[in-house]
Amino acid sequence: MxxxxxxxxxxxxVSLVTATDVFPLRAPFGAVEAGISGAGSAELALDGADGTRLAVRLEDGRASLRVRIGGAEQALHSRRYGRVRAPATRLALTLTGSQLAVLTHERGAWVARGRIDLREIGGPDTRDPAWLAGLRPDASGAVDDVRAGSFGxxxxxxxxxxxxxxxxxxxxxxxxxxxxxxxxxxxxxxxxxxxxxxxxxxxxxxxxxxxxxxxxxxxxxxxxxxxxxxxxxxxxxxxxxxxxxxxxxxxxxxxxxxxxxxxxxxxxxxxxxxxxxxxxxxxxxxxxxxxxxxxxxxxxxxxxxxxxxxxxxxxxxxxxxxxxxxxxxxxxxxxxxxxxxxxxxxxxxxxxxxxxxxxxxxxxxxxxxxxxxxxxxxxxxxxxxxxxxxxxxxxxxxxxxxxxxxxxxxxxxxxxxxxxxxxxxxxxxxxxxxxxxxxxxxxxxxxx
Missing domain, CATH: 2.115.10.20 (Glycosyl hydrolase domain; family 43)
Structure with a gap:
């Protein structure tokens, strides 16, 4: 025996971004993460060729999701989990299947602060190769050391x-x-x-x-x-x-x-x-x-x-x-x-x-x-x-x-x-x- x-x-x-040379994405598994460089708002996004914008924001200690579909933007946040309890050193957006999430890095670990199934709000078909081919990462505000690629x-x-x-x-x-x-x-x-x-x-x-x-x-x-x-x-x-x-x-x-x-x-x-x-x-x-x-x-x-x-x-x-x-x-x-x-x-x-x-x-x-x-x-x-x-x-x-x-x-x-x-x-x-x-x-x- x-x-x-x-x-x-x-x-x-643990790794939110595994490979950084994968845009356009071939599968609906992508991430953008960045360091927090100041006290202002920080925003990370995946922008689609069809005008869709999948974004996460950290502002005044609260993490939120910002989703633009068909020209209309929705701001979504979790009342229970959206408030950051400790100073965040990094911010991240993840797209995994049809799920969009915002995470913050606090006390040495990532914490999920908000998540939405894009299908529930009339979002795009994230598994469509043509839609994936149009995605590009974006970052703005108080961020540095930006990394974007496939989700790990x-x-x-x-x-x-x-x-x-x-x-x-x-x-x-x-x-x-x-x-x-x-x-x-x-x-x-x-x-x-x-x-x-x-x-x-x-x-x-x-x-x-x-x-x-x-x-x-x-x-x-x-x-x-x-x-x-x-x-x-x-x-x-x-x-x-x-x-x-x-x-x-x-x-x-x-x-x-x-x-x-x-x-x-x-x-x-x-x-x-x-x-x-x-x-x-x-x-x-x-x-x-x-x-x-x-x-x-x-x-x-x-x-x-x-x-x-x-x-x-x-x-x-x-x-x-x-x-x-x-x-x-x-x-x-x-x-x-x-x-x-x-x-x-x-x-x-x-x-x-x-x-x-x-x-x-x-x-x-x-x-x-x-x-x-x-x-x-x-x-x-x-x-x-x-x-x-x-x-x-x-x-x-x-x-x-x-x-x-x-x-x-x-x-x-x-x-x-x-x-x-x-x-x-x-x-x-x-x-x-x-x-x-x-x-x-x-x-x-x-x-x-």
Missing amino acids: LPPFEIAARHRP QLGLRDIRLVSHADGSPYRVAGGDGTDVLFTATSAGPGFFDTAHTSVWSLCATGGISWRSDLFFERPDRPGVYGDHATHLVRDGERWLVATSTWSDFPARKADRVPGSLGVTLATSTDDLTRGQHVLATRRLELPTDGASVGVWDPHLVRPDGPGGGWLVGYVSARRFFDFHPLVAAGPSLDHLALRGAATDRRATEGTTLLRVGADWRVLASDGRDNRRAVRGRFPVFDTALREVGTLAAPYPTNIPWPTVVPPDPGMPGDRWRLVTFDGTRYAGRLAGYGTHGDVLIMRQAPAT
Whole structure:
């Protein structure tokens, strides 16, 4: 079985602006931030070619949103969160999906001070590539050190190892030997619709760094989406990208439509591990064990190499949110049949296929909403989803995925690692649940 693990490092790579050479934007994920240089008002904006102006302002200690649509301007502020409680050193505007937010940097951290869904006020279709192409940043008033570009992240979750199709880690040359890569959900200042997929490297000494962002086109509707909970797979000379369609999943329960949440698949021969990419997708049909309102968390493996069949791990929900892990198998990704389902779970996700010696195992994460016997732990299953053990590792808050990194055979003395996340939030109460979490690096515990 796998060795025990202990926490070795913790990271929180907060960055509102990740890349500054991305205008025009290719996806609705952009940011403008600046230092506060004086006592007067400060304003940052994204101006559209159609006359739309999306702006944020800091004036007399209050942060607000200023939105001009069709020649009419609306001033919007939060009565509860808009007043800045400590001297702000920086001001920021973020556009994440259809959400416009204003943040201030206070006491060493960003705080969300106002947010609006532009769809609720008759705003533009922010996912329209033509509209995005016309956006330009602007800054005025008491500001300096202006930075504008693509939106980065307030936290990371849904961490998944980038792998070859046979399940082995995809490794690249790094400063300390070889790095492994992982995908993550880059959290925005709100619910799931403010997040997107990013690619990161993990070096041998435990540091992490951003490498790329991935965005998606849907097969059934126009526009560019920040879908996330993604597995990036190197299959010969191409990449396979399996992702979950979380980008327009509504925060309000009444707005959730059964069947709207699923998994898509993209292919590309570009280097997806650097830069920014928009990928066309198709629906990946995944079998379920009965009535299902949605599937997510895909993980793809071809155990027997080129020409062999596939195993796919994922999650299915009986209702929002009552979900459990499944595994399907088939000769191709278009011909899959259900192999197993852990139907006794109701809050288990992060389904991950891992070769351990000569055997394939399925790892998952039992959230604390499960029954007591299977709560707050990392179960280990066979590929028919029969439990055969548990992973001996600290179980952080939320539902952390068990992303295990096997030792590098090219590095003598390398040991097992586990990369996961927790539910730590950031940017204050307005930003809320969707901002989690910290990245936790665990290492194989020493023998006792």
